[in-house]
Amino acid sequence: MKRLLSVLGIVAISSSAGSSVMACGNSKDSIAIVLSTTANPYFSTMKSVAEAYEKETSYQFKFYDSQDKSDLETSNIENALTAQPKGVIVNPVNAENSSGGKKVIDANLPLVTVDREFDSKIGEGSFVTDNKVEAGKLFDAVTKYKNLGDQKLKVYIIRGVSGADASNKRYAGFVSDHQDKIELVNATNGESNFQNWERDKAKNDVQTNFTTAVKNADVIFAENDEMAMGALAALKEGDDSMKNWLKTGLVVGFDGNTDAKESISKWTNETSDNLFLTIEQNPSLMIKQAIDSVIKILKDGKELAKKYENYTAVSANLIKPQGINE
Missing domain, CATH: 3.40.50.2300 (Response regulator)
Known part of the structure; x- marks a missing residue:
């Protein structure tokens, strides 16, 4: 009887070990x-x-x-x-x-x-x-549409996160590479106007700085679509001067988010209160x-x-x- 129990114990241990190995192999x-x-x-x-x-x-x-x-x-x-x-x-x-x-x-x-x-x-x-190259395409499309001749393009910039690779390269492609063709209108240093890629922060930024800076811009360039849509919301929900800015001013984003593309599809010269451009990544x-x-x-x-x-x-x-x- 003891021998039988011993054999059964060995079988049980072997079976248990086999199950453990099987589980490990399946993980x-x-x-x-x-x-x-x-x-x-x-x-x-x-x-x-x-x-x-x-x-x-x-x-x-x-x-x-x-x-x-x-x-x-x-x-x-x-x-x-x-x-x-x-x-x-x-x-x-x-x-x-x-x-x-x-x-x-x-x-x-x-x-x-x-x-x-x-x-x-x-x-x-x-x-x-290639964020730098693609941001350059946005700049080219805006300047071609605006057709300002020798006049500089007036830009209000809304940036992402300080030190972020995408933010650095998008800024370079739209702004730094065209220093002789643009004028930043941000009241403070536009290079440091970081809004953390967030829609609500960009919306508040435009609401706060419209009368001192944004109203002087030909285009708002937001370094992603979330911030671009936030800027657009601020203008559409604002007073008459903010709504009127959209009759001639442009809002440009980057990423190709669904709501951004939907807004662009509605843009015409008569319905210009929509996003103008984005890069669809x-x-x-x-x-x-x-x-x-x-x-x-x-x-x-x-x-x-x-x-x-x-x-x-x-x-x-x-x-x-x-x-x-x-």
Whole structure:
């Protein structure tokens, strides 16, 4: 009887061990995806696309929201690393702060950035829109429509986040590269008019500064669509002088959010109280390419790169009213 119990005990232990090994074999390796924010529709789209794309891979994706805070991004990356992911994708809050990214490199894991780069270009690569080039297209379209001749284009600028790669490059493409052709009308230094990519903050900024600065502008350039739509709301909900500004003034954004594109589709010379232009980026394609890149790196098993030279440009489109600049 004792021998029988002993045999049964061995069988039970073996069965238990076998179940444990089976469970371990079925568990998915993970890839950490650290986003600057999910409050912005652009980045929430990126997250939802990645969640759907996860089913097409053999990996589990773990998401972290940095709420547009560099210190939280670093903390998120540290927390992600404790979960022992196979790779890390980061959408940086601030291009100048790569402390979190360096921790990924130190952990000898593949690092890929998406939508924005770290200035230090650490990691395997980056999948981004060429923000500087695309912002230049916005400037060209505005000046062609305005046809000011030798006069300078008067611009009221609403910026994103200080140090953010996208903010720096969009400012360069629309403003810095055309210093001899524009005049910033911001009452204070327009270069530092940061509204954190947020609709409500941009709306309040335009409401507060209309009489001292905005009213003198030919165009409001907001560095993303959320802020552009906030600026537009301030003007449409304002007094007659603000509404009248929209008869000749233009509001321009960047990203290609759904409500921005809908507004542009309604713009005509008679219904000019709508957004005029935006650049439609492709966050869905960006995040998929970043995921594919990490998976390929893991599959190839090559020595990991600590830095890269050139980012991978993801295509973008200029969205404008029908018949404009044809």
